Amino acid sequence: MKGLKVIHRRFKRFYGKQSGNKIWIDLSGSQLLKTMLHETLHAKHPKWSEARVQKETGRRWAKITDRGLVRLARLLGRVR
Numbered sequence: 001m002k003g004l005k006v007i008h009r010r011f012k013r014f015y016g017k018q019s020g021n022k023i024w025i026d027l028s029g030s031q032l033l034k035t036m037l038h039e040t041l042h043a044k045h046p047k048w049s050e051a052r053v054q055k056e057t058g059r060r061w062a063k064i065t066d067r068g069l070v071r072l073a074r075l076l077g078r079v080r
């Protein structure tokens with residue numbers, strides 16, 4: 001996604017957060033790429049509920065391609 005800003009922040013109860021074009025991700029958390037997938041779904045579909053995003057994250061993660069993984073890793077590479 002273009003214009004997406006990825007920022008590291010430590011969280012206590014979750015691994016990521018999204019608002020507008022910003023994604024905060026806890027680099028000390030586990031499942032970083034899955035968290036990125038989850039937060040990018042929030043960014044792409046702001047009207048989706050948390051439950052729907054969780055369901056879609058699981059569905060897409062189960063069949064993610066190598067290219068999809070690399071794409072997520074590149075997003076993570078932008079983190080500041």
Ligand SMILES: [Zn+2]
Nearest residue numbers: 038042050053
């Ligand atoms: Zn969420």
